[in-house]
Amino acid sequence: MGAQELGETTTEQRGVARSPWLWVFVVLVVAHLCALYWPRIGVEGPVTWTDKVVHVLLFALPAAAGLLAGLRPAYLLVPLALHAPLSELVQHFLLPNRSGDPWDAVADLSGVVVGVTLAVVGGTRLRW
Secondary structure: OOHHHHOOOOOOOOOOOOOHHHHHHHHHHHHHHHHHHOOOOOOOOOOOOHHHHHHHHHHHHHHHHHHHOOOOHHHHHHHHHHHHHHHHHHHHHOOOOOOOOHHHHHHHHHHHHHHHHHHHHHHHHHHO
């Protein structure tokens, strides 16, 4: 007898596909939270906008991995979009040696858009 016959719900029925993308998503969220809330982070690079690229990636990669894992877009993207300005406020007012930057929030929100784009393009290519 299968899970369907026993009345059990499968992961596909709950909206989350069993895939390696779910583990990738979890790892990326942990890295995302560490990078945003570690008391002191120094990002240095050859150009002045390196920090903004990091912010885009910190939001794009979890967004893309979460969508590819099968998470519901509203449950993933709304919290990520709200987290962008909230994380900057927390950094500015609550974390020592950190400062909030409105342009970082813009980069974060751009990262969510990039992540959705990557997931749509990547998901389309995976289905071929």
